[in-house]
Amino acid sequence: MQDYHINIFYSEEDQGYIADIPDLKYCSAYGETPEEALKEVLIAKKTWLEVAKEKGKPIPFPQYKPIIYQIA
Numbered sequence: 210m211q212d213y214h215i216n217i218f219y220s221e222e223d224q225g226y227i228a229d230i231p232d233l234k235y236c237s238a239y240g241e242t243p244e245e246a247l248k249e250v251l252i253a254k255k256t257w258l259e260v261a262k263e264k265g266k267p268i269p270f271p272q273y274k275p276i277i278y279q280i281a
Contacts, residue, residue: 213271215250217243231273233257 217228228250229237236257240246261268 213254214273214275215247216275217246217250230254230257232269232271 213230213232215228215230217226219225220227223239226240226243226246227237228240228243228246230250230253233254236250236253238246238249238253240249258268260266
């Protein structure tokens with residue numbers, strides 16, 4: 210089973226780590242450490258998917274692949 214790709218990066222502006230899920234529009238989270246950002250974005254993902262289901266919104270299939278994985 211394929212899951213959604215998660216990006217985690219340090220933000221100078223926010224002085225912390227940002228985690229986002231490109232396939233889920235606006236699904237992102239902040240943490241003071243990469244581990245905290247990951248924990249928070251997993252909560253955000255669960256909430257994002259629950260709300261989409263409740264409202265009858267389409268849920269995208271995982272498709273995003275970073276450039277590093279696209280090189281063959």
